[in-house]
Amino acid sequence: MSAIRLLVLGAVRMHGRAHGYQVRNDLEYWGAHEWSHAKPGSIYHALKQMAKQGLLHAHEIAPSTAGGPPRTEYEITEQGTEEYFRLLREALVTYDQHGDVKTAAVGFIVDLPRAEAVALLKERTLRIEQWRASVLKDYVPEEGTAGLGHIGEIMNMWVHTADSEAEWTRGLIRRIEGGAYTFADEGEPFVGVLAEGEENPYATGERHPGDAH
Amino acid sequence: MSAIRLLVLGAVRMHGRAHGYQVRNDLEYWGAHEWSHAKPGSIYHALKQMAKQGLLHAHEIAPSTAGGPPRTEYEITEQGTEEYFRLLREALVTYDQHGDVKTAAVGFIVDLPRAEAVALLKERTLRIEQWRASVLKDYVPEEGTAGLGHIGEIMNMWVHTADSEAEWTRGLIRRIEGGAYTFADEGEPFVGVLAEGEENPYATGERHPGDAH
């Protein structure tokens, strides 16, 4: 799974109703054009595709108020909301090497109830441990990695990365269980998008991490 | 960058001359269909594309000896070799979140001279530290991550991951400097492909890590 659908669904959902450029701006605001690789083309494509699949509802709108071609506004459907949560849960639970999906998922985690977030993260640690075990079982011979030569370094790297991920996940679980942050079932929801006309403080040509791709 | 070009160039290079199915088999042997996402379509596409770009030279060959359509054999060109090393060096040096590229690069690292491998890995640690610093500088306000709410967890995760990566890289550097493994400028090169007709011990329907994508 790439992170784009999750990001776009999440952005549209926060707005209630949004056109492509607004979504694009949110992603830029979130820095997602850097840590994910969300280019305009992908965003517009995702919007159209998801509209075709019934995840979004497209309203044809007159030429924009501020120059440029006519724009389409999108609204998330019930089906789209389901898909959003499906993607979010999947992203939180599965251990793969796509950092952008994980980043997006953490950004949206407060859309879930606190208890579910914790449960999903615990499932995540479980899966990481299973993956770790299967690396050792399937790839590493009984005599250890010595016989593999430098290829053993790959398994070494995988195990090291998995351990680090598991450790981070457990830390996050502790903080959430300890009462940190505000989740979907509790008070004021977190608002992470730019209102119409609001200025993006990060829109300048500033350097950001992730530029080094 | 995706890992496919690096993997395909590396496989063809080891064989001297190889047809698509052979490359495909090597990648399966390496488990790359699991930890990278190298599907047949991508492999054949990469071969054709790189042949068009002059990185590989294509020999049209008569119908195969063992059924199936006629096959094309590829040989790496000088330009392709240059590109291979360019990709390999880039993969070793740059810190991004694509685990498959890193895995492929570690697998091919012994194609470089030992001293260069160490230099590249040191550059890698440097870049990781720079990235880490720029996360803190650009994304985290002076008062710390507290004001960011749960979004602060993203930066926390990035820093944690970066530290873990840097630590692993330093460990690898130590082992290589300590004389481990056999590099390009030293003795027998490592052979990591299946000879024509050799059986792939991993070709069974066995489970492997990475299946959980």
Next chain:
DNA sequence: CCCTCGCTAGTCAAACTTGACTACAGGCTC
């Protein structure tokens, strides 16, 4: 008043990826 510049909003072709499909040969069974 015209010209350029930057912002808004989005399109497009080319490249790449995915998953399913084709087609042929040999061997095995019934």
Next chain:
DNA sequence: GAGCCTGTAGTCAAGTTTGACTAGCGAGGG
């Protein structure tokens, strides 16, 4: 000896991603 399975070798359409491009409007300068 017909049907069927496995292994070999690769194609194809559909979906996705990329990077460059278009086009309208308003502000500001000369």
